[in-house]
Amino acid sequence: MADLVTLTIDGQRLQAPKGATIWQAAKDAGIFVPIYCYHPKMSPLGACRICLVEVEKMPKPMAACTTTVSEGMVVYTSSEAAEKARAGVMEFLLINHPLDCPICDKGGECDLQNYAVEYGREAGRFQEEKRHLGKAIELGSTIVLDRERCIMCQRCTRFCSEIVQEEGLIIRERGRLAQIGTFSDLPYESQFSGNVAEMCPVGALTSRTYRFKARPWELKHTSSVCPHCAVGCNIEIDNRLGRQVVRFMSRENEAVDDGFLCDRGRYGHGFIHSEQRLSTPLLRKNGRLEPVGWDEAFSFIIARLQQICQQFGSKAIGGIAGTHNTNEEFYLFKRLINDVLGSPNLDHYHGHFSSLNPEQVATFHTATIEGLDSAKLIVLVGVNPSVRQPIMELRIKKALKAGAKLIVIGPNAGALERFATLHLHVPMEQFSPAIGAIIAAMIWRGTAKGFEDPSINQHLQSVYGNFQTGDALSHEINRAASLLSKAETCSILYDEVVTQKAANADLVRDLINLVLAAGQFWSEGHGLGLLTADNNATGVRDLDLLPGQGGLSYAQMLGLKGATHLKALLVMGANPLQHVQKQNKALANLELLVVQDMFMSATAELAHVVLPVASFAEKEGTFTNWEGRVQKVNVSLPPLQGTAPDAAIILELASRLGEVLDIRTPSQIFDHLARISPLYKDMSYTTLAGKGQLRPLIREADEIEVPDWLQRATLPTPEILRQESEEYPNGLTDLLDAAPSVDVGRVRRAEGDGGTAR
Amino acid sequence: MVEESNLKLTGESRQKIVALKQLYPSPRSAVLPALHVVQEQFGYVPVPPMAEVADILEILHGEVEQVATFYRMYHQQPVGKFVVKVCDSISCYLRGSDELLAQGQQKLGVKCGGTTPDGQITLDKIECLAACGNAPCIQVNDEFIYDVTPAQFDAVLDELKRAKKNPYFVP
Numbered sequence: 065m066a067d068l069v070t071l072t073i074d075g076q077r078l079q080a081p082k083g084a085t086i087w088q089a090a091k092d093a094g095i096f097v098p099i100y101c102y103h104p105k106m107s108p109l110g111a112c113r114i115c116l117v118e119v120e121k122m123p124k125p126m127a128a129c130t131t132t133v134s135e136g137m138v139v140y141t142s143s144e145a146a147e148k149a150r151a152g153v154m155e156f157l158l159i160n161h162p163l164d165c166p167i168c169d170k171g172g173e174c175d176l177q178n179y180a181v182e183y184g185r186e187a188g189r190f191q192e193e194k195r196h197l198g199k200a201i202e203l204g205s206t207i208v209l210d211r212e213r214c215i216m217c218q219r220c221t222r223f224c225s226e227i228v229q230e231e232g233l234i235i236r237e238r239g240r241l242a243q244i245g246t247f248s249d250l251p252y253e254s255q256f257s258g259n260v261a262e263m264c265p266v267g268a269l270t271s272r273t274y275r276f277k278a279r280p281w282e283l284k285h286t287s288s289v290c291p292h293c294a295v296g297c298n299i300e301i302d303n304r305l306g307r308q309v310v311r312f313m314s315r316e317n318e319a320v321d322d323g324f325l326c327d328r329g330r331y332g333h334g335f336i337h338s339e340q341r342l343s344t345p346l347l348r349k350n351g352r353l354e355p356v357g358w359d360e361a362f363s364f365i366i367a368r369l370q371q372i373c374q375q376f377g378s379k380a381i382g383g384i385a386g387t388h389n390t391n392e393e394f395y396l397f398k399r400l401i402n403d404v405l406g407s408p409n410l411d412h413y414h415g416h417f418s419s420l421n422p423e424q425v426a427t428f429h430t431a432t433i434e435g436l437d438s439a440k441l442i443v444l445v446g447v448n449p450s451v452r453q454p455i456m457e458l459r460i461k462k463a464l465k466a467g468a469k470l471i472v473i474g475p476n477a478g479a480l481e482r483f484a485t486l487h488l489h490v491p492m493e494q495f496s497p498a499i500g501a502i503i504a505a506m507i508w509r510g511t512a513k514g515f516e517d518p519s520i521n522q523h524l525q526s527v528y529g530n531f532q533t534g535d536a537l538s539h540e541i542n543r544a545a546s547l548l549s550k551a552e553t554c555s556i557l558y559d560e561v562v563t564q565k566a567a568n569a570d571l572v573r574d575l576i577n578l579v580l581a582a583g584q585f586w587s588e589g590h591g592l593g594l595l596t597a598d599n600n601a602t603g604v605r606d607l608d609l610l611p612g613q614g615g616l617s618y619a620q621m622l623g624l625k626g627a628t629h630l631k632a633l634l635v636m637g638a639n640p641l642q643h644v645q646k647q648n649k650a651l652a653n654l655e656l657l658v659v660q661d662m663f664m665s666a667t668a669e670l671a672h673v674v675l676p677v678a679s680f681a682e683k684e685g686t687f688t689n690w691e692g693r694v695q696k697v698n699v700s701l702p703p704l705q706g707t708a709p710d711a712a713i714i715l716e717l718a719s720r721l722g723e724v725l726d727i728r729t730p731s732q733i734f735d736h737l738a739r740i741s742p743l744y745k746d747m748s749y750t751t752l753a754g755k756g757q758l759r760p761l762i763r764e765a766d767e768i769e770v771p772d773w774l775q776r777a778t779l780p781t782p783e784i785l786r787q788e789s790e791e792y793p794n795g796l797t798d799l800l801d802a803a804p805s806v807d808v809g810r811v812r813r814a815e816g817d818g819g820t821a822r
Numbered sequence: 823m824v825e826e827s828n829l830k831l832t833g834e835s836r837q838k839i840v841a842l843k844q845l846y847p848s849p850r851s852a853v854l855p856a857l858h859v860v861q862e863q864f865g866y867v868p869v870p871p872m873a874e875v876a877d878i879l880e881i882l883h884g885e886v887e888q889v890a891t892f893y894r895m896y897h898q899q900p901v902g903k904f905v906v907k908v909c910d911s912i913s914c915y916l917r918g919s920d921e922l923l924a925q926g927q928q929k930l931g932v933k934c935g936g937t938t939p940d941g942q943i944t945l946d947k948i949e950c951l952a953a954c955g956n957a958p959c960i961q962v963n964d965e966f967i968y969d970v971t972p973a974q975f976d977a978v979l980d981e982l983k984r985a986k987k988n989p990y991f992v993p
Contacts, residue, residue, distance in 0.1 A: 234885070238891070238892045
């Protein structure tokens with residue numbers, strides 16, 4: 065490649081891309097250069113000088129983090145001159161840094177401490193009194209600042225201004241007076257605040273929830289995946305002495321989270337040790353739920369199930385799964401309901417995807433998180449990531465910073481609102497006609513990438529072609545069409561929740577037509593993306609936990625579509641009562657309601673048996689995030705005394721029903737799934753560890769048949785044609801403003817018992 | 823006296839800032855001159871107008887405060903009618919600026935950065951005024967006085983104590 069330069073670092077000849085910094089080139093070659101202020105996700109600053117290296121022909125040491133490589137450059141990272149320069153920097157940094165390492169949270173994992181040992185002098189030569197500044201200043205509800213410890217690397221302030229791009233931490237004053245603060249001393253409140261404590265190279269910024277809770281050497285680190293939304297940010301569960309989870313830290317996965325966590329995820333670990341967790345099975349006796357042993361609970365369930373089966377047949381039994389369990393648990397639950405009990409009544413709470421089966425849903429949704437980085441246009445249809453998938457907010461901001469344009473269709477895009485190139489204030493019930501109008505306007509222009517393909521052109525013409533547009537469309541619709549027609553790469557994201565509106569039952573069909581018109585249908589990484597809210601809403605659909613032939617749907621099992629013949633209902637990790645009225649006849653009339661959950665819920669209150677289960681940190685398995693990336697969670701600590709993982713409960717139920725399942729462990733189950741399901745083709749449980757694996761695209765590139773069901777469309781209505789921008793009335797935005805249901809409940813409950821204590 | 827939280831830019835100041843914004847390819851470049859407009863109106867840079875400037879220039883409020891507190895020429899507290907700024911950079915320091923400052927503090931009975939109780943004079947330090955050839959150098963508001971001797975400084979302060987307008991003003 066032409067844009068590589070050759071240089072020598074520590075005698076090692078190597079090549080690095082033009083424009084790379086010495087630090088990057090050294091890192092890629094496995095040569096370590098210390099840094100404080102530099103952060104790979106932010107622009108170089110060169111403030112701390114700890115990365116000084118010697119460069120031949122340069123009169124003085126150079127900062128490796130800001131000096132770009134050039135042809136023939138000769139660099140020494142640990143020559144006498146470099147070491148001397150670094151020792152000098154260390155000495156200056158330590159002039160005012162307090163010696164409170166023994167009581168500092170960072171002590172033991174502090175870069176300043178480590179590099180002082182590595183590069184510093186044995187003792188400082190400064191005898192003067194150290195400077196005294198504010199300590200333990202509460203910047204907001206999450207972060208505490210110690211001004212004496214700060215070394216002014218400005219990572220935190222740059223994170224706020226470059227990445228979050230919202231009001232946050234700033235530097236006030238300058239020189240020796242410089243200190244971290246906020247505008248006008250307002251509290252620092254941000255849903256990404258925890259990241260500043262994680263990226264602080266010293267102990268200046270600490271998390272209120274973790275202060276004085278543990279020392280780094282007591283921590284056991286477990287790779288896992290955040291359970292609080294469908295992004296599936298990679299986390300490390302830090303567990304003190306194998307007994308208590310004290311914090312979640314980011315385990316950078318460029319393809320998913322870019323190394324950041326939102327506060328909901330980072331501080332959402334209190335529920336694991338919540339006192340309100342169920343720790344014994346409960347059985348309804350004389351109308352009240354009483355604690356019983358596991359054996360009694362199981363015996364009761366089996367007896368009732370067998371009796372119902374004999375009396376009413378297996379179709380009187382149903383199963384409702386949640387959207388938080390592992391894929392392996394979903395598989396076992398499906399086996400239990402469909403095979404062991406022989407009932408087709410199986411479902412979970414989900415959106416409408418026209419008549420697509422799970423495999424097709426996976427097929428048509430090609431957008432990925434990483435794909436956003438290269439998207440030239442991002443279209444959000446009824447999406448509010450700030451509330452529902454917070455890390456997506458940062459990812460989209462990153463794309464916008466790189467020059468992408470943003471179209472918002474729908475009521476409210478949260479913090480992304482002010483970045484929108486175009487906002488179509490379309491009521492949620494009108495999404496489909498609005499998208500139809502945009503496609504019609506694109507046809508009228510005829511320049512979009514999708515129309516270059518004759519078969520797509522013909523298909524779209526036949527569906528939308530005889531729809532006359534021209535001047536009839538509003539200015540906004542035309543602008544959207546223009547932006548979409550020009551975009552080379554485009555990601556169109558919509559939230560599953562909007563498809564739950566009856567009017568949007570076919571939204572996916574119209575969106576696929578839009579993707580076709582925009583020419584993104586075969587695009588890997590771009591095209592359509594389905595944002596879900598719960599951490600494994602994608603997995604439960606992939607595993608087809610849906611009604612079988614003649615089976616009852618979620619709504620039918622809950623009696624929302626008329627009286628039901630259901631007598632027994634097994635619920636795993638779900639709270640269906642939150643979606644129906646409190647006085648639910650269908651649930652009240654059941655002869656057996658079994659709920660597996662970590663906490664009491666409205667549904668559990670009605671149950672005959674409540675079985676306490678293990679949290680995600682106490683079991684292993686896989687979650688699938690919204691883009692279809694399968695990621696592994698690992699055991700950080702044993703299940704809470706008295707609880708059991710859902711999988712163990714199902715296996716026990718199956719064996720007591722006379723069916724010993726042969727595929728039992730998470731690895732057996734996943735590898736089995738990889739063999740039988742095209743969704744997990746070429747994957748295996750062992751290769752998932754680390755960064756996870758994206759579900760392969762099933763569609764072959766040359767297989768471009770427009771399916772029959774796409775041949776219909778929601779045509780634009782006259783109202784949409786004339787509709788100019790109108791403020792969206794309040795009240796209808798509720799759906800999008802609701803954060804993922806169960807999670808928030810869990811976090812709140814956990815807060816009650818000291819989850820966010822200082 | 824108006825509460826600081828109620829301070830607002832006048833329409834005229836806003837217009838000036840909007841006009842400044844048009845002068846630069848990137849609106850944020852106008853932050854320095856915009857802050858001068860703020861200081862012109864209030865005599866210092868209070869917090870609420872900083873937020874107004876940020877909103878006009880479409881940048882974060884914090885970014886304006888970072889700039890306003892970085893440069894010494896912006897006052898963060900109300901100042902007296904006359905601001906006497908003694909250069910304390912190297913040339914002036916070598917030529918006795920420290921002594922001038924000590925002399926001023928004693929004469930006015932204020933600390934560096936402080937204002938006399940009658941609101942007449944604020945005494946402060948300033949970074950290099952680019953007049954090293956005539957060190958030590960001081961500024962009275964925006965006007966320069968060169969080669970200042972202790973006797974001269976004494977006279978300047980005496981004059982300012984009674985002055986209605988800046989006697990050193992050069993149109």
